[in-house]
Structure formats: C-alpha cells, structure tokens
Amino acid sequence: MVTTIIKPKKTFSLEDFKEVWRYKGLLYFFVWRDLKVRYKQTIVGIGWAIFQPFMTMVVFSVFFGKLIKVPSDGIPYPIFVYSGLLFWQLFSSALSDTSNSLISNSAIITKVYFPRIILPLADTANKYVDFFFASLALIFLMFHYNYAPGIVGLTIVPLLLFITSATAVGCGLILASINVKYRDVRYVLPFFMQLLLFLTPVIYPSSIAGKYAWLLSLNPMTGVIKAARSGLLGTGSIGWHSLSISFVGSIVLLSLGIYFFKKTERYFADIV
Numbered sequence: 533m534v535t536t537i538i539k540p541k542k543t544f545s546l547e548d549f550k551e552v553w554r555y556k557g558l559l560y561f562f563v564w565r566d567l568k569v570r571y572k573q574t575i576v577g578i579g580w581a582i583f584q585p586f587m588t589m590v591v592f593s594v595f596f597g598k599l600i601k602v603p604s605d606g607i608p609y610p611i612f613v614y615s616g617l618l619f620w621q622l623f624s625s626a627l628s629d630t631s632n633s634l635i636s637n638s639a640i641i642t643k644v645y646f647p648r649i650i651l652p653l654a655d656t657a658n659k660y661v662d663f664f665f666a667s668l669a670l671i672f673l674m675f676h677y678n679y680a681p682g683i684v685g686l687t688i689v690p691l692l693l694f695i696t697s698a699t700a701v702g703c704g705l706i707l708a709s710i711n712v713k714y715r716d717v718r719y720v721l722p723f724f725m726q727l728l729l730f731l732t733p734v735i736y737p738s739s740i741a742g743k744y745a746w747l748l749s750l751n752p753m754t755g756v757i758k759a760a761r762s763g764l765l766g767t768g769s770i771g772w773h774s775l776s777i778s779f780v781g782s783i784v785l786l787s788l789g790i791y792f793f794k795k796t797e798r799y800f801a802d803i804v
Contacts, residue, residue, distance in 0.1 A: 551647050558646055562654035566629075567661060581662035585621050586669050589614040596735050605737045607767055611673040615764060616734035616757045618670055622663045623696050623753055624725050629655040630704025631721055634712050634800060641800055648797055649790075652704050656697055663693075674765070684770065685763025691775075692756050695782045699752045702785030705793040712800055733757055749774050752781040 552559070571577045589610055596602040597609030604612040633651040634641060641648065674680065711717035729735075732753045738745050748754045755771065755778030762770045 552650060552653070555647055555650055559650050559654055559657070562650065563658045566654065566658045570658075578661070578665055581665040582669050585614065585617045585666050589617055592617075592735050602736050603740060605739065605761075605767065607761070607765060608677050611670070611677050611679065611765065612737075612761065613735055614670055614673055615761050616732075618663070618666055619692065619696055619756050619760055620729065620732065620734045620753065621666065622659055622693075623700050624729075625662070626656040626659045626697065626700035627704050627707075628721060628725065629659075630701060631707035631711055631717055633704070634708045635715075635718075648800060649705070649793060652701060652708055652793075656701050656704070660693075670764070679765045679767075681764045682766045685766060688759060688763050688770065688775075691779070692760055695752060695756050695775075695778050698782035698786040699778075702782065702787070702789035705789030709793050709796040712796070713803055749777050750781070752778040752785070754778065 571580070592613045593610045597604070597613070602609070630652040633655045634648070637651050641651075707717050707721065728751075731748070732751055733740075733748060734757060738748050738754060738758060741748055755774040755776075759770050759775045762768045
C-alpha cells in the first residue's frame with residue numbers, strides 16, 4: 533500500500549496558478565454557494581446590495597452633507613459620497629469575508645484537499661455581484677444630477693476593480709492566515725475598518741487634508757476613489773500619479789499576502 537502525502541509549497545509558483553485554474557469549477561461552486569446562502573430566505577434578496585450603500589449614502593448626506601457641511605469639490609454630496617461608497621463597500625466586504633474564509637470553511641479544509649487560496653478568491657469574486665447591482669443606484673444618481681462618464685472614466689473601471697480586489701485579497705490573505713491561529717482578528721477587524729473609513733476620502737475630498745494629502749495617497753483606496761469620481765462623474769482629470777501609487781501598493785500587498793499565505797498554509801488543517 534502506497535501512502536501519498538500532499539504538502540503545500542512555501543512559495544507561490546506558476547504551477548499554483550495552473551492548479552487554481554484546474555479547480556475553477558470548485559471556485560465557481562464556492563461563489564454560487566455563498567451567494568445563495570447570503571440571500572436565502574430574505575424578502576428583499578439581492579436588493580440588499582443596493583439598499584445598504586444607498587441608505588448609508590442617505591445617512592452620510594444628512595449628517596455630513598447637510599449638518600456638518602463637509603465640502604465635496606462642487607459635486608452634489610449624495611452622488612459624491614455614493615461614488616466613494618461603491619468601491620469602499622467592495623473593498624471592506626471582500627476584506628471582511630476573506631479574513632474569515634478559512635475559519636468559516638474549516639470543515640472542508642480538514643477533510644478534502646484543494647488549493648486553499650480558492651476560498652479567499654471566491655469570497656472576493658462573489659462581491660462583484662453586489663457591486664454590479666449597487667452600481668445601478670449610481671447610474672440613477674448620475675441621471676438625476678446630470679452627470680455623464682467620459683470614455684476614459686469607463687475604461688479605467690476594470691483597473692479600479694483590480695486595485696480594489698488586489699488590496700482586499702492581499703490584506704485578507706494575511707489576516708486569514710493569522711485568524712486561523714489567533715481568533716482576535718474577528719474582533720479587531722471591524723474596529724480597524726471603521727478607522728480606515730475615516731482615513732479614506734469616502735465622505736470627504738482628499739483636498740481637505742491640505743499639505744498632508746500625500747499621507748492619504750499611501751492608502752491604495754484613495755487613488756481608486758479619486759479616480760472613480762473624476763472618471764465616472766467627469767468632474768476633472770484623473771489623478772494618474774495617485775492611481776499609480778495605489779496600483780503599486782495593491783501589487784505589493786497582494787504579493788505579501790500570497791507569500792504569507794503560502795508560508796503558513798501547511799498548518800491550516802492542523803489548527804483550524
């Protein structure tokens with residue numbers, strides 16, 4: 533009798549990409565399963581993908597737009613904040629679910645072999661469905677306020693989605709690996725995300741930071757949200773410098789996340 537022991541490698545290689553591709557059917561299954569579970573036995577169903585960011589926009593518009601009078605670079609505050617919330621929600625929800633992907637699937641991890649990185653990838657991929665439906669509300673607001681996107685604004689959307697996803701996956705892989713051993717992540721992350729929201733120009737323009745605006749640019753989501761507003765709303769030129777910083781930052785975070793994930797992957801089934 534021959535016993536085969538499968539041990540994950542410590543580094544990510546081309547063979548890992550090929551393996552993920554071979555398991556693409558399983559990736560699709562996880563995405564579809566999570567979508568069905570999320571909206572099962574709900575009255576509104578997929579409508580929650582629109583309702584949540586829209587109601588958040590309403591609350592922010594009342595408190596920050598009307599009462600506190602936060603500037604919005606001459607853009608009506610509702611569409612200003614919603615265009616930021618659209619990408620922020622994609623990032624925050626993907627990061628939150630990715631960080632818990634290993635814990636929530638512990639029963640599968642301990643029994644069946646498959647590329648573990650498929651789990652955080654699936655948690656990020658299913659957020660694109662929510663993003664699509666939430667985008668419908670942005671289209672409605674653009675018609676309402678007479679804003680039209682430029683050609684460049686539409687063509688950079690895939691790039692913005694890539695940067696957002698890469699940042700979420702990179703950070704999520706690190707947190708998911710830590711979360712397997714130290715469950716404090718589930719308590720720290722919500723608090724961290726609340727702080728990060730105010731360190732990202734979602735509810736205010738980056739220009740409000742003045743000479744310290746460069747500090748905000750270190751956050752990859754800053755370049756994404758600024759470019760989304762400029763491109764989709766056609767309110768000015770796209771800040772390619774800030775977007776380049778965001779792109780490089782997302783690649784660095786993704787690389788670090790993959791490295792850390794592969795470095796600790798061999799312990800997952802033992803301690804999860």
